[in-house]
Amino acid sequence: MDWKSAFTRARRGLREERRLYLVAVSSLSVAFLCLAVALLFMQNLGALGERWGQSNHLSVYLADNASDTDVAQLRVVLEALPEVEQVQSVSSEQARAEFIAQSTMGEELSTLPADVFPASLEIEVASGTPVQRLESLSQRLGSFGSVAEVETYSSFFERLHSLLSAGRGLAMGLALLVSLCVLAVVGNTIRLAVARRTREIEVMKLCGATDSFVRRPFVLEGAFQGSMSAFLALLLLSAAFLVLRERADDMLTALMGMRLLFLSPLAMLGLLFGGALAGAVGSALSLRRYLVV
Amino acid sequence: MDWKSAFTRARRGLREERRLYLVAVSSLSVAFLCLAVALLFMQNLGALGERWGQSNHLSVYLADNASDTDVAQLRVVLEALPEVEQVQSVSSEQARAEFIAQSTMGEELSTLPADVFPASLEIEVASGTPVQRLESLSQRLGSFGSVAEVETYSSFFERLHSLLSAGRGLAMGLALLVSLCVLAVVGNTIRLAVARRTREIEVMKLCGATDSFVRRPFVLEGAFQGSMSAFLALLLLSAAFLVLRERADDMLTALMGMRLLFLSPLAMLGLLFGGALAGAVGSALSLRRYLVV
């Protein structure tokens, strides 16, 4: 219908109530910032889970008496399996050197003899292999004579997984909570803004304006506010993100084993459009009771 | 002056604008919730730092050829130092047992001979001892013939400390940011609420009301709103806290080495009174420009 006039009136409204909308946008930005932070958490936790939880790794510790041919044969068998991506053999010496390098008490342990550490085959399994498959594989490998023990690290990964999914659940719950809050705050703010203009609405309705004529500029203003707030929140977040990266990236990278990720472009777009939508819907809803004249 | 009438009018205002204040309180609760969460973080990080960062511990590794009398003499000397609180001697056997118990690869290492692990004296230093003092102590100890090496764990604690203080700084910054937001939101909300009642204010002023007569009920309403919001936020937070404790306490205790702490009564009281104060101040400030009639 007559969107041009609605635009004109929305602009007039924004200009007249500049102060009001400024404060509204500032409060909304805080809410959106919370939402964006929660999203950021989720994104990084998800990436972390992918990186850590999915590294399907098997260690096949070789018996002390395993001959080189036995080991070579085992390798051939393993490499033929469809799930296995890579097999790497680690000798006792290598294992010892690696252990000492990783340990914080390295120097004290330098006297450890190499034969304390068993030789092993380190196997990379294709990502996405179900856990049961790994279990059956490890059982079958255990029956080989040259194999002393198979370590699937399943208990470690189970713990990590449960930790990560707990974190993800927390972040998700937070995101949901904050979304609800954003909706409420948007609605409230626009309801307050509308409440100041009840007289305008009343006059327009008494002059024969249809509900949609009255509603349209408010909906536009609401959408504008919502997207502006989301935009501001993203701006703030990216600034904070850059500062954080500058100052604490090494530490975080060391802790997480990966660089911090920023929100994906899709998530950012979603925030902007979600903000506009929430603003428009909140505004339309909050208008209802003022339209009865 | 006439606080009774102000109370009556504040009650009337709260009743008339019930809806408005309900939504204002709900938005403010979110802001206070953020603030409380930041405070909770800070509190727990502080406790964590106290627990981990302050354990001033020295390990004096004894030379393989140290005689029992040398060690006993060393103990006497150490125990005479004012900084030293407790000295405990750990034999090679004990060290090996402890190492194996702590290690995740315990079984593999069970064949390690005891003499790989040197005997040591584990020293607890009085908390609050400056780092330089520890360094000089370790140097002097190093010159003893029976001492092979002194471990002050300084690099480990330095890393931990910097991690904790980074976390604390982050939480503090967050708390500051959120405090500012709370002030802004309180001010905005009350400004909006006041804007709906400009006519009342105008009429009262034109009838000869003093500024303080007009201001008082609004200030009371603001204080009420602020403290109600803080109260609601605390209620929500404690509910979330109890749920979290129920479901994830073991994991968190394992991770942190201590139980999660809730906000101290002082912090809670501070939040409530801070909320009331912020509400009152925000309301008084936002009234100013409407009092010019």
Added chain:
Amino acid sequence: MASGTDSGAPVVRPFPFFRAGVRTSPDAGTRPILELKGVSKYFQRDTPTLRGVDLTVQRGEFVFVTGASGAGKSTLLSLIYRKHTVDDGHIFFCGKDIARLTSRSIPFLRRNLGVVFQDFKVISHWTVFENVAVALEILAMPRRLVRARVAEALERVGLSGRGGETTENLSGGEQQRVAVARAIVTEPALILADEPTGNLDSHLAIDILTLFEEINETGTTVLFATHDHSLIAKRDHRLVSIEDGRAVEARRGLSSWPGSGLHALVG
């Protein structure tokens, strides 16, 4: 108001009655523009404000509506522009029952009415121009035409050249004239003027009355609620008085003026 100047014959209104697609009865042209039949309005259960008002207004009539303060003049008008609904009886506007309008049709009813509200209902932080133009913007009239017609309306009420001022800063009488301008600018079929001269001095009151009469001569029906007896006495129009919730024909002559019962106050 170009139509006002070129002929005295009834004009065709520029926008449809009621909602697009809703046809009025075929004999709408010959029927009275407004018919109230047994209209009652109860704001309080036991004391009705209006009880059984019967009133027929023909196309092109000019009717004074009078009555004591609180008699129900404003209420009667508000029933016609559907601010309130009747509790009993029917109001026919161009043959359509207003009480039966859906809420989606109400705007299309109001576009055929020009209402001067007793409390003006001007937006104080808008300019004079914006306050008058809003009635035309609602009709989606092009900007250029809006400017021309608003300027014309402002001139007719004696406010030409003051379109840019903030309405808040106008005097009481000037604000009232803005309200009059907004009511006449759309060239409605029926004008409901509720005390449109209450804040005007007698000269200006007669000017505004004359303005309404001029518009009336182009075929517009006018209901003019007032308690200014000196104004009523000056003109020879039909006079309806609201007494005890009923409409009484009180054809001119103030000698036959019905007492309001409020004299007792003076003692």
Added chain:
Amino acid sequence: MASGTDSGAPVVRPFPFFRAGVRTSPDAGTRPILELKGVSKYFQRDTPTLRGVDLTVQRGEFVFVTGASGAGKSTLLSLIYRKHTVDDGHIFFCGKDIARLTSRSIPFLRRNLGVVFQDFKVISHWTVFENVAVALEILAMPRRLVRARVAEALERVGLSGRGGETTENLSGGEQQRVAVARAIVTEPALILADEPTGNLDSHLAIDILTLFEEINETGTTVLFATHDHSLIAKRDHRLVSIEDGRAVEARRGLSSWPGSGLHALVG
């Protein structure tokens, strides 16, 4: 208004003039209550609304203020209750220059005034009682006394028993009478009534005028702005007309009524 009933002699006001501790000049009792000397007000730089108004009102006088729409009646009154400040000249109230009041003293000036605003300024979502009582609550009057005096004031304006109704639901004239009740309930030294009968029928208008005259007889000074010539013609009070921004004494007799220049509109 107990004081109104027991004697016609000037009464002593129950609350201090201006701020506590500020003494009025010693000859305040004999000096005129209100003196305007060369008062000017420029809303726009080039067209002053008031230019050099000289007006002296003695204690206990009843003065009609009249003038065309937009002449500056409301502006004149608003200068007295310090909504606006004079751009030039002085206004002395009981010998104190209003222009020199600090903003902390303004409330104490206003407590000595009873103002009926042209746009009523009643709070529509308050009850009638609350709207009148607010003037007394500001004076920190005890609750019981407030109830008694509000009831009395409502009775005087013909609204007794309607204190519990929401003001929004009242008719225009009823709202205006609420505004009158609020102005008289504090028994002020000076009443500024801006068009207090604009929404009242002629009988009620005379009732309200009579009410102000009764209050005037107890020693209260009344400035009554109106353009209802029939009302002015009925009484023999001093008449001040505002013309071209100046106050002109136009002692009664409507024959000498100055033209407003707005006749031209009618053509």
